[in-house]
Amino acid sequence: MNPIYLDHAATTPVHPEVLEAMLPFYTAFFGNPSSTHSFGRATRTALNRFRDAMAKSLGCLPAELIYTSGGTESNNMAIFGIMNANKDGKKHIITTEIEHHAVLHPCERLESLGYEVTYLPVGPTGLIQIEDVEAAIRPDTALISMMYVNNEVGTIQPIEQVGHLARSRQIPFHVDAVQALGKLPLNVSELPVDLMSFSAHKIYGPKGAGALFVSKNTRLTPHVFGGAQxxxxxxxxxxxxxxxxxxxxxxxxxxxxxxxxxxxxxxxxLMISILEQQLGFDSFTINGHKEQCIPHILNISFPGIQTETLLMNLDLEEVAAASGSACTSGSLEVSHVLQAMKLPENVTASAVRFSFGMGNSKEQIETAAQKIATIVKRLRTI
Structure with a gap:
């Protein structure tokens, strides 16, 4: 049997055209783009061409796009860069309880340095309330940081509303768009955002490549020193x-x-339909917002079955899924996202994330759903 990969929210396979585009820069065009000789100039020309094309796709100026090693670095650069650039003594940040750890951990680090962070609550669907954002704003608020699409349950946040509110208060607004890129229309010149994080390996690109959009009117201090790149x-x-x-x-x-x-x-x-037919409508729970969500992420709880037990059995059947963020799914901790949504313990302890992508087929989904149903029936009988 061929393995079935349903963990595209963690990473995607590199597209063949992507690999083909990369190979020349390991062979013919290997020059350092900072070198002034012909080898370096050829690489620099290519780098400028890539930046121009990506900026056009994202709706920004090439000079507003900073290349990074991925979404984590982009988030860190945005948060520390804004807070360090602040000359007004403002030390308050607003974020949410369901952010990726690439945002939560930098905020926790800043708290240890004397900054204050407000973590906005979410409802049972993972959605923040604009009223809570407005109520959290203080005279010393220096940054609002929020993800566009939640990586565990797929809920889409009201980014435009938050952005307009931030603009009205002259507060820089950073958006983690790692799970939104390639799934939602993104034009940063039309969206009320000042910084936005991206990652290549969520859209069939390589790991180790990311970008941060920084509006030309936004002051940002560097976080890595040692060159003029x-x-x-x-x-x-x-x-x-x-x-x-x-x-x-x-x-x-x-x-x-x-x-x-x-x-x-x-x-x-299709997966939901087969599970309903095989297990019954009331035998599982879909986590996240029903309408305001991204369709490629499906987070389901099977009360009575531990997440790790189900994932292990799925792996034995060669179905790859996850318990949540790939950065934390190796641990046995219950998802902080589901806990923040204040879901019942039997729901949070039995949640599995399935995420679909380009390489999947209808036949694969049917097979995977049947295997899930069979495993759940067997485990519940035991």
């Missing part, structure tokens, strides 16, 4: 091969975004 905002020789892959991944995925979302929405409906 990226307009002195992020030192270190650029990973040109990975950036080439990132640019190609955007080129490949953006034109098919609508059709791909329709495809994974059908996968979602």
């Amino acid at each position: 990226e307009r002195k905002r992020r030192a270190g020789t650029e990973n040109v091969a990975a950036i080439a892959g990132f640019a190609k991944a955007l080129e490949v995925t953006l034109p098919m975004m609508d059709s791909m979302q329709s495809k994974v929405a059908e996968f979602r409906r």
Whole structure:
């Protein structure tokens, strides 16, 4: 049997066209883009071409795009860069309880240094309330940081509303768009955002490549020193091969975004339908917002069965799924996202995330759903 990969929210396989675009920068075009000789100039020209193309796709100026090693670094750069650049003595940050740890841990670090952080609560669907954001704003609020799409339950946050509120109060607004890129239309010149984080390996690009949009009107201090790369905002020789892959991944995925979302929405409906037929409507719970969500993420709880037990049995059947964020799914801790949603313990302790992608087929989803149902029946009998 061929393994079935249903963990695309953790990472996606590299698209063949992406790999093909990367290979020349390991062989023919290996020069350091900071070198002034012909080898370096050729690589620099390519790097500028990639930046121009990506900026056009994202709706920003090329100078507003900083290359990073991924979403985690982009988030760290945004948070520490804004807070360190603040000259007004403001030491308050607003974020949410359900952020990725790449945002929560930097905020916790800043708290240990004397900053104050307000963690906004969410409802049982994982959605924040704009009233809570407004109530949390203080005279010393220096940054609002929030994810666009939750990586565990797929809930889409009201980014435009929050952004307009932040603009009205002249507060920089950072958005973690790692799970939104390639799934939602993103034009940073039209969205009321000041900073936005991206990652290549969520859209069939390579791991180790990311980007941070920083509006030309936003002050940001560098967090890595030692060179003048990226307009002195992020030192270190650029990973040109990975950036080439990132640019190609955007080129490949953006034109098919609508059709791909329709495809994974059908996968979602199909899996739910088969589970309802095999297990009964009341035998499982779908976590997250029913309408305001991204279709490629499906988080389901099977009360009475421990998450790790179900994942182990799925793995034995060669079905790959996850308990939540790939950065924490190796631990036995219950998801902080589901806990923040204040779901019952039997729901939080039995949740599994299935996430669909380009390589999946209807037949795979049918097979996986049947296997899930069989495993759940067997475990509940035991």
